[in-house]
Structures are given as structure tokens and as C-alpha cells.
Amino acid sequence: MKRIFRLSCAFYFLIGITSVMLGALLPVILPHYQRSYSDGGTLLFLQFIGFLAGVLISPALSAGVGRKRLLLIALTAITLAYAVMGTLPAWGLMVLMTVFVGFGSGIIESSIGAFTIEFAEEQKAVAMTKLDVYFGVGSMLLPALASLYIYLGVWNLSFYTVALSTFILLLFWMRMPADSSAHLHQDQVKTDQTETPAKPKYQSGQFKVLSIFVLFFFVYMGIELGMMNFLPSILIESIGISDSAASLSVTFFWGAITIGRLFVGRMAESMSYAPFLIGSTIASMLLIIALALFSSPIMMYVLIFGVGFCISGLFSIALVFANTLMPGMVERTTSTLIAAGGIGGSVLQYLIGWSMDHWSVRPTLWIFALFALVLLISIVLVQQLRTGNAAVRAGMESKY
Template identity: 55%
Template sequence: MKRLFVLSCLFYLLIGITSVMTGPLLPEMLPYYERGYGDGGTLLFLQFAGFLVGVLASPGWAARIGKHRLLSVALISIAVPYAVMGFLPGWLWMMLLTLLVGFGSGIIESTIGAFTIEFAEQNKAIAMTQLDVYFGVGALLMPAAISLLIAAGWWPYAFLTASAFTFVLLALWMTLPGRSSERLRSPNAAMANSASVKKRYTGGQFRLLAVFVVFFFVYMGLELGLMNFLPLILVETVQIGNSTASLGVTSFWIAMVVGRLFAGKVAERMSYVPFLLWSAIGTLVFITALTMTTHPVGVLALILGIGLAMSGLFSIALVHANILIPGMTERTTSILIASGGIGGSVLQWFIGWSMARWSAGSTLWLLMGFTLILLLSVVLSFQWKKASQGSPSLQAGNRFME
């Protein structure tokens, strides 16, 4: 099972890479194809649309063909399009291939997240945060690699490099020993291990699910909003140069990766609700302080604090939701990741509208409002847990990570 977990980490490294591949390449791609910024936005939207379809389709497909075959399909949906994109086909082909990459990425994030929560029976938080570490490493390193390729005039090789890595991962996945993946190969086993296909949520579970849908919708809007608009906010509020402002995003992701190295162990010791509460409170405090700080060093320190505070929110909340709603792991994971993807898209537009209509300072207050919603969601989930379910017990060993 240890090999399975290592491959799961590599899967998350891959989707970290795919999540940031298109954006850094747009300054080169758009002039090459004689396209404008609107076409770049369309390309990003198509990747998101494919991701959403992949996330929503994965539970049903896993039940029919098994997770092992489904993940093989997902890897092919990424490896082949990137290989073709490296040769710079026509723009319509680039749009279609980008849609396929998003589709494969959505299947991977949903499926890997679901069976990690299912198999890591005791230390679920540690397993999920370790996966998120690899996602963060991919999202952190790929833009740097792309910038080097662009500087050398070899930017199409970014697609070929990602394709080569995906093909290697596919080969490792296809040769995974049967003993390590027997629970992933059979469609019937997939159906038995996840009753989410046939069971329905009870009234209390549905209310809990609604709370977590709001949580993930807002969280991804906050994370992506900080990632994409932080440089603009810093330029306006701190009055620093563009190159210096871009370091804010790098610092944010470094803090996220470092925080995820420890978040799982801390959450297991504290228990999930206190961890989520203190993480949301910490995020709120640091963002509030950011509205009142103009010194570059102080701003950098606060950005590091925000990254550390937010580092475990996604993975621990995902584990917490699945514990509160047992027996529905695949469906719950798929719904929550999909809601996060939609929230990231919708709220980013709202943040951009705020920047254009008001000011960067007002946008920071908007981000504070998002954090308050996260905090309220955690409190509500705890109250409903006490009222309807009590505290579920976790037994069995940590076989998945051994």
C-alpha cells in the first residue's frame, strides 16, 4: 500500500502542474496564434469546464469500470493532449486538447482524494495533507520551469515535458502490483467500497453537505483570489514594483507547502474542528492585519502567515466532511471538489470586479468577508455534528501509508 500512496502523491504533483500550466504560457501562446486576451480566458475556462465534468463524472465511472481503469483513462487524457500540444496544432485543437486535460485532472483530484480518505482509515488528515504538499510543489515549481523554457525560446517543450512525466506515471500505474491495487481494479469492489452511488443523503447529512459546499466554494475563491490578484493588491496598497509584488505569490505558496508538511499531524493531535477553527481565525487575523500594513517586510510576513494558516483548510475540511457523512466518500468528495472549482471561478470574477470598481483595500475587506464565512461554516458543522451524530470513532490501522 505504500507504493500506492507514493503514486497518489505523484498524481497530485501532476494536477498541481496542470493547474498552472496554461496561465504562464499565455504570453507566448497568444502572439503565436495571433489571439487576444479574451481567447486566453476562453482557454482557461475550457480547462475549468473539463475539470468540472471530470470531477462530477468520476464517482459513476469508478463504480462501472473501477478506479484503476478510470485513473488510466485520466492519465491518457492528459499525456496525449500535452504531447500533441507540444507540436503547436491549430487553435481549435488547442482548445479541445485543453478541455481534455482539464477532464483528466478533474478525475484524478476527485478519485485520488476519495480513495485516500477511504483507505487511510486512521490518519486521514496526514495522508490528505501530504497529497496537498505535492500539489503545492507542482504549482510552485512549474511556473519557474516554464519561465526558464521561455527565456531559452523553448516554451513548447513545457507541454512535452509534462506529457513525458505523465506517460512515466502511466507506466508506473499500469505496472502497480495486483496486491496493492486489488480494491481499485474491480467495478464491483468499487461499488461495494462506496455506497455513494445508490445511497441518498439523509436530511441532516444534506444540511451538513450544504454547509461544506459553501465552505469549499468560498475557500477556493479565497485561495485562487489571493494567488491571482495578490500582486495587483500589493502594487496598489504597498506601492512596490511588479517584480517585487510577484514574490508575494511565491511566498504564499512556499508557506502553503511548508504548512502542509505539518498540518495533518497537528490536526490529528488537536482534532479536526479546533484545527479548522484556529486556521480560519488565523487567516482572518492575518488578512485583517494586511489591510493596515504598508511596510514591505511586514506585508511579506503577513503573507507567509496567511499561507501557513490556510495550508490545511482544504484537506482537513475534506476529511472532516467525509467523517461526518460516512459511507458516501466518492460522492461527497466529488461534490465538494466541484463546488470548490465553481467557487474558484465565480469568486475570482467577483474579486476582479471589485478591483476594477472599488480599490485594492476594499478587495482585502472582501477577502476578510470570505474568511468569516469559512469560520461560520466550521462552527455550523460542529453544531450539527453535536446535534445529530455525535463524535464518530475511528478505529483500524493506518494501512494505506504503511
């Protein structure tokens, strides 16, 4: 199991890399193909459409071919796609390969996440946190490597480097024994067929809470992915730094997220979830506003680090908070909110790319600040509903 978990960490490290690859290289990809920021937003949008397709189809494919073969398919797709992208093919083929990368990444994230939850037993939260840290490390290191390649004038080697790394991971995974989760999967199918338990349903008041959290995750992923993929372009446009230096901003951003994730769990438990989320969203909004007001390179890098640190716990803690408010619905709630985040990440990145083309950098940063305000309002509304429901229950109990 230790060997499998180490490989699981390597898988998450890989999808951390794939999630930031395009953003780190966007400042050099777009001029090479003579494309606009809107085209860059479209490219990122299509990658996340591929990602969502991978997430949604993964359970069915896993049931048909098993997790081991499914992950081999995902690794093969990513390896071949990046190998082709390294040749800098025609724009249409570049777009198609981006979809394949997203598809493989979606399969990996959903499959490895489910696998870890099944086998981690009492240490599920700890195991998932470790995976997230490796995701952050991958997201942090790739921009630094891309920055070096850009500086050396060989930025297309970024694609070849990741293709080679993915191929090596594929070889390690091929040496694993047949899908060790197969027996558990078969047992679960038999249980479902014999017991046919009643499908849980949301209570009437829970739909309001769920709807608000759907909005929260939709907008949050717009912030995280939008900042991750457009930070280099924002810095180039606003303060005129070099492409290689701008690419390092993503390393700062993900370095802060990775560091933050080492502490946010304990912080949220000590403060309780709602105050933690409210404080994090307020701090994030203020730091993003400061990004729109300052033009000093050093200050902007400090603020980028601060934004990354403040948003580092929003996704995981909001997910835990949502499930505590809707007990007994963990699987449905989690999948719904992750899907909402994936859709929001793709749609809002398209909006950000359009804004960069038509309104330039400063208005785009104000859009990010508006997104953070929406997150704040969402948590406040959830807390009000929670308080109101508690008051109603207390009033009803006092009558008896």
C-alpha cells in the same frame, strides 16, 4: 503496493502542477494573445469545468474500462494537451486544450483518491495526507520553473516540460499489471446487488449543517484557487515587479501550504476542530487585509506566505469536521463538499478576473478578505447549531 503508492504520489504531484500552471503563466499568456484578465478568468473557469466533468464521470468510466485504462486516458489527454499548448496555438484551441487538462486532472484526483482509500486500510488518513503533500510540492515547484523560463524568454517550454514529464509517468503506469483494484470493485458490485442496503438519509437538522459547509467549501476554493492563479498578476499590478519575480509568489504560497499541511492535523486534534478553523479563518482574513494595505515587496511576500500557512488546513480539517457532525454519511458528504468546492473555485475565479479588469488590485484583495469573513461566519454558525443541538439533547435526556 509500495510501488503503486509511489506512482500515486507522482499522480498527485502532477495534478498539483496542472492546478497552478495557468496561474503562473497568466501574466505572459494574456499579453501574448492580447487578452484581458476577464479572459484569463474564463480560461481558469473552463479548466475547472473540465475538472468537474472528469470527477463526475470518473466512477462510470472506471466501472467500464477499469482504473488502469482510465488513468492512461487521463495521462494521454494531459500529455497531448500540453504538447499542443506549447506551440502557442490559436486562442480557441488554447481554450479547448485547457478543458482537456482539467478533465484529465479531475479523473486522476478522484481515481487515485478512491484507490488510496480502498487499499490504505487503517492508514487512510496518513496516506491521504502524504498525497496532499505531493500535490503541494508540485504546486510549489512549477511556478519556480515557470519563473525561470519566463526570465529566459522561453516560457512556452513550461508546457513542453510538463508534457514530457506526464508522458514519462504514462510509460511507468503502462508497465503496471492489470488494474489491481478490479477484483475488489467486482466484489463490491456483487455485494451491492445481493444485499441492496438501504440508502442512508440526512436527518432534518443535518441539512442546515450541510448547507453551511457547502457554502464554506464553495468560498474556500475561491480563495485558494483565486490566490494561486492571480497572485502573479496582483503583484505586477500593485508593486510593478517583473513577470518572473511575480511567478515566484505562487511558489511562496504553495510552499507555505505544503509546510502547513505537515502540522495542521496535530494542531486541529489538540485544539479541536471548530476553534482551529475559527482561528485559521480569522488569521487568514487579517493577513489578506494586510496585503491590501502594504506595498513593500518583501512584506507582501511574507504576507503571502502567512496566508498560505493559515489556509493550509481549512479544506481537510473542515472536511473531517463536517463528517463528524454527520456520521454515517461520509461518502455522500465528502462528494457533495468536494463538488461544491470545485464549482466555487471555477465560478469565483471568474468573478476575480472580472474584478481585476474593472476594479484593479486593491478592491480584489478586499474581495478575498470578504471571502475569508464568510468562512469565519460559516464555522461560527455551525458551532452555534452544534451547541444548540447538544443543549436540546441534554434537555430531553434530563426529562427521563
